[in-house]
Amino acid sequence: MKLKNFILAATTALFTLQSQADEGMWLLQLMQQQHSIDLMKKQGLKLEASDIYNPNGVSLKDAVGIFGGGCTGEIISPDGLVLTNHHCGYSAIQRHSSVEHDYLTDGFWAMRQEDELPNERLSFSFVHSIIDVTDIVNADIKSGKISEVESMTRPYLNKLSQEQMAKSELNGKPGIRAQVYPFYAGNSFYLIIYKVYSDVRMVAAPPSSIGKFGGETDNWMWPRHTCDFSVFRIYADANGEPAPYSPNNVPLKTPKYLPVSLKGLNENDYAMVLGFPGSTSRYLTASEVRERMQTTNQAEIDVRGVRLEVLREKMAASDKTRIQYANKFAGSSNYWKNSIGMNEAIIDNKVLEAKAEQERQFNIFAQGKPEYEGVVAKINAAVEKAIPVERQMDYLVEYRSAIEFRTPIDLMDQMKEALQKKDKAKVEELKGQLNSAFEQIHNKDYDHEVDRAVAKALMPAMSEFLSLSELPDYYQTVTDFDAYVDNIYDNSILANRTNLDKFLKKPTVKAIDRDPSLASMRSFTDCYTKAVEKYMEVEDLTLLHKAYIRGLNEMKDTPAYSDANFTMRLTYGNVKSYEPRDAVHYKYYTTADGVLEKEDPTNPEFVVPAKLKELIQKRDFGRYAMADGTLPACFLTTNDITGGNSGSPVMDAEGNLIGIAFDGNWESLSGDINFDNDLQRCIAVDIRYVLFVIDKLGNCQRLINEMKIIQ
Ligand code: ARG
Numbered sequence: 081m082k083l084k085n086f087i088l089a090a091t092t093a094l095f096t097l098q099s100q101a102d103e104g105m106w107l108l109q110l111m112q113q114q115h116s117i118d119l120m121k122k123q124g125l126k127l128e129a130s131d132i133y134n135p136n137g138v139s140l141k142d143a144v145g146i147f148g149g150g151c152t153g154e155i156i157s158p159d160g161l162v163l164t165n166h167h168c169g170y171s172a173i174q175r176h177s178s179v180e181h182d183y184l185t186d187g188f189w190a191m192r193q194e195d196e197l198p199n200e201r202l203s204f205s206f207v208h209s210i211i212d213v214t215d216i217v218n219a220d221i222k223s224g225k226i227s228e229v230e231s232m233t234r235p236y237l238n239k240l241s242q243e244q245m246a247k248s249e250l251n252g253k254p255g256i257r258a259q260v261y262p263f264y265a266g267n268s269f270y271l272i273i274y275k276v277y278s279d280v281r282m283v284a285a286p287p288s289s290i291g292k293f294g295g296e297t298d299n300w301m302w303p304r305h306t307c308d309f310s311v312f313r314i315y316a317d318a319n320g321e322p323a324p325y326s327p328n329n330v331p332l333k334t335p336k337y338l339p340v341s342l343k344g345l346n347e348n349d350y351a352m353v354l355g356f357p358g359s360t361s362r363y364l365t366a367s368e369v370r371e372r373m374q375t376t377n378q379a380e381i382d383v384r385g386v387r388l389e390v391l392r393e394k395m396a397a398s399d400k401t402r403i404q405y406a407n408k409f410a411g412s413s414n415y416w417k418n419s420i421g422m423n424e425a426i427i428d429n430k431v432l433e434a435k436a437e438q439e440r441q442f443n444i445f446a447q448g449k450p451e452y453e454g455v456v457a458k459i460n461a462a463v464e465k466a467i468p469v470e471r472q473m474d475y476l477v478e479y480r481s482a483i484e485f486r487t488p489i490d491l492m493d494q495m496k497e498a499l500q501k502k503d504k505a506k507v508e509e510l511k512g513q514l515n516s517a518f519e520q521i522h523n524k525d526y527d528h529e530v531d532r533a534v535a536k537a538l539m540p541a542m543s544e545f546l547s548l549s550e551l552p553d554y555y556q557t558v559t560d561f562d563a564y565v566d567n568i569y570d571n572s573i574l575a576n577r578t579n580l581d582k583f584l585k586k587p588t589v590k591a592i593d594r595d596p597s598l599a600s601m602r603s604f605t606d607c608y609t610k611a612v613e614k615y616m617e618v619e620d621l622t623l624l625h626k627a628y629i630r631g632l633n634e635m636k637d638t639p640a641y642s643d644a645n646f647t648m649r650l651t652y653g654n655v656k657s658y659e660p661r662d663a664v665h666y667k668y669y670t671t672a673d674g675v676l677e678k679e680d681p682t683n684p685e686f687v688v689p690a691k692l693k694e695l696i697q698k699r700d701f702g703r704y705a706m707a708d709g710t711l712p713a714c715f716l717t718t719n720d721i722t723g724g725n726s727g728s729p730v731m732d733a734e735g736n737l738i739g740i741a742f743d744g745n746w747e748s749l750s751g752d753i754n755f756d757n758d759l760q761r762c763i764a765v766d767i768r769y770v771l772f773v774i775d776k777l778g779n780c781q782r783l784i785n786e787m788k789i790i791q
Contacts, residue, residue, distance in 0.1 A: 166291030169310030255322025295685030355728030
């Protein structure tokens with residue numbers, strides 16, 4: 081049965097079911113067909129499907145977009161004001177920071193529009209339209225133009241995107257970008273057209289002691305007291321079209337923006353989230369879950385663990401280093417901790433058992449159906465072969481990205497050739513490129529000595545994680561890693577300005593051949609290439625997955641959602657408390673009083689700024705207080721979110737903004753693999769806490785005045 085058919089068939093059984101559907105990252109374009117809109121209304125939604133997604137008019141989806149490269153943001157004023165998480169704006173805040181202007185520590189408030197700061201490499205992407213291209217892909221497979229496996233590969237999907245756009249009137253218009261994505265493991269395909277604005281300015285950010293309160297200790301945890309927000313604004317040219325930064329650009333007029341509700345929330349209230357979940361793997365076999373634990377997750381845990389320890393020490397010792405490495409540290413630590421939590425939760429929540437049961441049922445269902453029979457066994461066999469080489473690759477990838485200093489092999493090879501051929505013009509050109517490579521490595525946020533320390537810790541550690549035959553060949557000969565690393569960090573051409581200038585003055589083949597960093601890079605690349613070649617021999621799982629997922633969905637009597645792939649999704653559910661362990665009940669919200677309970681002036685993660693402390697103690701919360709006089713901080717919902725959703729709006733039944741999603745809870749970190757209705761919670765910061773901070777701490781009433789506030 082084709083996917084479309086089983087979605088329809090599945091819906092007939094639907095209304096006999098309880099409307100308990102918190103699991104699911106639903107595609108807006110299928111809301112009617114899959115009847116998710118009916119379930120949402122049953123749970124309390126007061127809007128129509130066309131209020132949320134309307135291909136022919138303005139709807140809620142137009143108030144939400146991709147912030148930067150991996151987060152969600154929402155429009156909260158008619159003048160393009162964007163709300164997202166503090167941790168999503170973090171790299172922008174960090175890049176504007178120095179020891180003199182430490183916006184990480186002090187926060188940033190643009191008191192006037194002229195003070196809003198432009199950001200290189202920051203964009204905001206609206207979903208312009210969504211077009212079903214499944215029939216086109218299937219026709220290409222049928223006519224033999226491509227194989228079924230190729231239909232899932234980048235080159236084909238990119239080419240198809242271009243072909244489709246060539247026919248579109250939007251083609252070539254400013255900021256228009258289009259991409260075809262596979263859904264349901266390649267059982268359907270959509271072309272998504274984005275309108276990308278590239279002049280996005282920083283408007284406000286609280287100090288990290290508020291926006292990142294609790295730091296790494298509280299990350300992925302509840303109860304939470306982090307006011308995880310930052311504010312940006314989209315600028316456009318005079319016609320409202322996307323344009324690169326220009327002082328002449330003006331705030332984008334946004335036809336759809338979210339009203340902000342200060343009405344407050346209660347347990348079981350309807351809540352929904354629109355955003356861009358990055359990746360989930362909800363349809364794995366038990367063998368693949370084990371594979372994930374032993375490869376990707378374990379590699380992140382082990383390798384990042386070594387690097388983070390070094391960075392922690394160096395950052396504590398110097399303000400300059402702290403600012404330089406703040407964003408790198410947070411990024412690396414986030415999924416290091418996630419991997420630890422996921423591996424634990426998979427065991428605690430009996431995910432392997434749940435997957436084994438699913439396979440048992442699938443195997444019964446598959447009997448006598450040639451397209452499904454034996455699929456699980458084949459996946460298991462392929463996985464068993466893949467695990468060792470995948471493990472090796474994952475460790476090598478983590479290793480490579482943990483150490484920043486690197487010499488570009490390509491450039492050096494070209495230089496060598498140009499020198500041998502005595503091609504003077506080429507040598508001159510390459511000198512320029514080497515100079516840029518040097519600038520790129522030794523950038524504002526790089527410290528050669530910190531990187532050297534990471535290398536010294538990590539190189540010997542790698543031989544505990546991988547066997548000699550799985551490591552670059554220098555592991556066969558090096559006995560003193562300190563000396564090996566020092567040689568690279570002192571004597572290679574790109575190690576410092578003096579070395580580079582010396583080389584550029586008189587470039588020689590001999591100097592290139594003697595470069596210790598280049599030799600090390602080559603050895604690594606050889607090792608990694610061999611691993612990739614080995615991996616290519618493992619059976620391709622694409623088609624087995626496609627069949628397994630199609631079968632699983634046919635088997636169920638409820639509509640299916642596709643794994644997250646950083647396309648726009650809607651999840652609906654309720655505000656809800658939870659009970660992670662015997663006798664432990666977690667209330668669905670926290671208050672600012674908890675900030676003071678957690679305060680620890682000796683621990684930088686739990687410092688409370690004096691002004692905030694004073695406001696809390698004086699109960700000076702203005703209109704943001706709850707009826708009992710306390711100030712709400714964060715709250716929990718049953719919404720199904722993951723990384724990429726960060727910054728997503730949490731909305732009430734009328735589509736008003738009540739919070740910003742920013743995290744998940746520890747007990748459900750197996751959620752990307754298996755959603756647990758009892759345990760999985762989305763953690764959001766209450767919009768009243770956000771507005772309180774903007775208003776009373778930032779004194780940025782001009783921003784509050786732009787919003788539509790519902791009391
Ligand atoms: N865990 C959250 C997420 O992935 C927040 C991460 C940033 N915070 C941090 N302390 N590193 O969205």
